[in-house]
Amino acid sequence: MQAIVANPRDEATPDVQATLHRVVGDTAVKITVLRAAEASPPSPLAPGLIAQIERVTAEMWPGVKVVPTMSSGATDGRLRRNAGIPVYGLAGQFYGNPNAHGMNERIPAAAFYESLEFMTRIVRAMARSGGI
Numbered sequence: 001m002q003a004i005v006a007n008p009r010d011e012a013t014p015d016v017q018a019t020l021h022r023v024v025g026d027t028a029v030k031i032t033v034l035r036a037a038e039a040s041p042p043s044p045l046a047p048g049l050i051a052q053i054e055r056v057t058a059e060m061w062p063g064v065k066v067v068p069t070m071s072s073g074a075t076d077g078r079l080r081r082n083a084g085i086p087v088y089g090l091a092g093q094f095y096g097n098p099n100a101h102g103m104n105e106r107i108p109a110a111a112f113y114e115s116l117e118f119m120t121r122i123v124r125a126m127a128r129s130g131g132i
Contacts, residue, residue, distance in 0.1 A: 006021060008060065012039070013033055013036040016037075017033060036070035038078060038082070039082075040078035040081045040082055041081060042070070042081075043066055043077075043081055043087050043088060045087060046086065046088075046128070046132040048129055048131075048132060049088065049126065049132050052122050052125040052126055053066050053090065053122060054066045055125070056118060056121045056125065057092075057118075059121075060114070060118055060121075061094070075087070077089075079117070090118070090119060091115060092114065092115040092118030093107065093112075093114070094111065094113045094114075095097050095108050095111040101128060
């Protein structure tokens with residue numbers, strides 16, 4: 001049997017491997033690392049960026065709270081973070097069934113343009129403030 005395991009961002013490959021051995025609890029099971037994970041520190045929560053996101057969110061969607069999260073999806077952000085460039089993702093999209101990554105993936109036009117306006121306001125605010 002083969003399983004693909006993604007490392008939690010702050011755990012070294014040998015630590016994850018040891019945890020898997022402990023959880024499986026069977027010394028006959030061989031756990032082999034095919035490709036070790038590349039460490040990539042999380043981007044800091046930049047106060048200036050968070051403030052602008054909260055301000056624009058309050059303008060566009062009063063009462064909506066901003067909650068930083070980490071996406072479990074794959075990106076190439078680790079390459080930039082490892083080069084010292086912080087990486088952030090923003091959506092600003094609110095709509096029903098997104099059919100994300102399906103054969104019929106789509107977003108309502110109004111939600112697209114609303115998220116475009118959200119992103120435009122944040123980029124302009126950050127550019128005026130001198131960046132992160």
